[in-house]
Amino acid sequence: MSLIRPNVDSLEPYVPGEQPQEPGWIKLNTNENPFMAPQIAVAVAEAATDLLRLYPDPLCVALREKLAARYGLPAAQIICGNGSDELLTLAVRATAGEGDRIAFPTPSYSLYDTLARIQNAFPVPVELGPRWELPVDELGAVGAALTLVANPNAPTGTPYSLDALDALARAVEGLLLVDEAYVDFGGETALPLVNRHENVLVLRTMSKAFGLAGVRLGYAFGSPRVIEALNKIKDSYNVDRLTQVAGIAALDAYDAAMAHNRETAARRDRLAEILHTRFGFRVWPSATNFLLVDTGRYPVKALYEALKRHRILVRYFDRPLIGNCLRITIGSEPEVSALLRALESLLL
Ligand SMILES: Cc1ncc(COP(=O)(O)O)c(C=O)c1O
Structure with missing residues (x-):
């Protein structure tokens, strides 16, 4: 019976990044922003009538x-x-x-x-x-x-x-x-x-x-x-x-959000420098709120899993050209510090 169109039947669906629903995770895997203007939650609460x-x-x-x-x-x-x-x-x-x-x-x-x-x-x-x-x-x-x-x-x-x-x-x-x-x-x-x-x-x-x-x-x-x-x-x-x-x-x-984004960009560039000098990673220049990091001699999947044991989520890609790369979201300052501490304990 042809219930489903063949192209959908054989489709490999898009796999979104992990979204653990319990607290306690440092999420550096789906490029979310640590800052949300507090007025937004107030406005939404007032509109929930x-x-x-x-x-x-x-x-x-x-x-x-x-x-x-x-x-x-x-x-x-x-x-x-x-x-x-x-x-x-x-x-x-x-x-x-x-x-x-x-x-x-x-x-x-x-x-x-x-x-x-x-x-x-x-x-x-x-x-x-x-x-x-x-x-x-x-x-x-x-x-x-x-x-x-x-x-x-x-x-x-x-x-x-x-x-x-x-x-x-x-x-x-x-x-x-x-x-x-x-x-x-x-x-x-x-x-x-x-x-x-x-x-x-x-x-x-x-x-x-x-x-x-x-x-x-x-x-x-x-x-x-x-x-x-x-x-x-x-x-x-x-x-x-x-x-x-x-x-x-x-x-x-808007202005508050953009000010935070400029700050995120500055922290991104500092993190890129640290990842390169401290761990020898190749970090691609980025104009976003994440870094693509070639981890060199460290296998990405093992590194991803080790970070996960520290309750830090990053992303890796089982795809050509970027198969040896992690993608790391620029989280809040404490989150980035936790990432660096975890990498130090794992690699140095
Ligand atoms: C390049 C790009 N476009 C679009 C999206 C989707 O964004 P939205 O949350 O608005 O659906 C993403 C989300 O990761 C993205 O990386």
């Missing part, structure tokens, strides 16, 4: 107006989603049919490949350069219905220039989605490209820079035509009432 009986605003009007004022694009060019992952799904569904190509650099966010397979589209991974440079010409040559680029990239941490993305927007045939999940930790935004090219969609999330992974809020900026298409296919009530309130409160606390 019997109004929850009623459906939320399907178009997130108040939130989109706030985003429009913050980022300088009209609300008609903004869509909100249940995390940026939902907006990635919508972009795939809107642009790529069965057998169409979906291009993305590799290594990058592995969900891109999974989403292409769910759609029964044809994933085309294109290797980054030796220093993780963006392969603009090769990506442009794919002829993809959709090209997905994380900038800065995950898990390498690499920032790409606006010029490179501008060139890519001209080189691709279909939609270019620039996933800026980590841009507030040091990347250069592609927002200026949105009104330059009808085919550019810039994706953001509140999960990282605003410390709101738990409420699931993403947003995207694009041409009116692309935003209209995404609106047609989204679930009617894709962003719940409490999330809309949290998003508005997060934007009200």
Whole structure:
């Protein structure tokens, strides 16, 4: 009986990072932010009234107006989603049919490949350069219905220039989605490209820079035509009432969040230096809130497991090019100190 579409039947699902539900873990594995503005929790608590009986605003009007004022694009060019992952799904569904190509650099966010397979589209991974440079010409040559680029990239941490993305927007045939999940930790935004090219969609999330992974809020900026298409296919009530309130409160606390992000970036660079000088690791330059660390002669899986015994979670990847690397989130100062103490006890 053909109960399930064959491509779904044979799908290897995306595996999210471990999310232990009991307290006591130092979580440096899913790039969450140690800082969340306290006003957000207050606003959400105040909004938790019997109004929850009623459906939320399907178009997130108040939130989109706030985003429009913050980022300088009209609300008609903004869509909100249940995390940026939902907006990635919508972009795939809107642009790529069965057998169409979906291009993305590799290594990058592995969900891109999974989403292409769910759609029964044809994933085309294109290797980054030796220093993780963006392969603009090769990506442009794919002829993809959709090209997905994380900038800065995950898990390498690499920032790409606006010029490179501008060139890519001209080189691709279909939609270019620039996933800026980590841009507030040091990347250069592609927002200026949105009104330059009808085919550019810039994706953001509140999960990282605003410390709101738990409420699931993403947003995207694009041409009116692309935003209209995404609106047609989204679930009617894709962003719940409490999330809309949290998003508005997060934007009200924008300056505090960005100040913390600058501090995180400074601590990231200090940690990179220490990991290199003290343990001999090769640390890739990062414009994000994590580091990609080649652990050299120390096998990553054993190191990951040893850290786990210290109740510290990091991430490793059983994938080409980064098979000897750990990805370490820049946690709070005490969390980073605990990581360093654990590494010292294990390696020195
Ligand atoms: C590059 C990239 N894009 C998107 C996401 C998803 O973010 P969200 O929590 O908004 O779904 C992540 C999460 O890790 C990510 O690393």
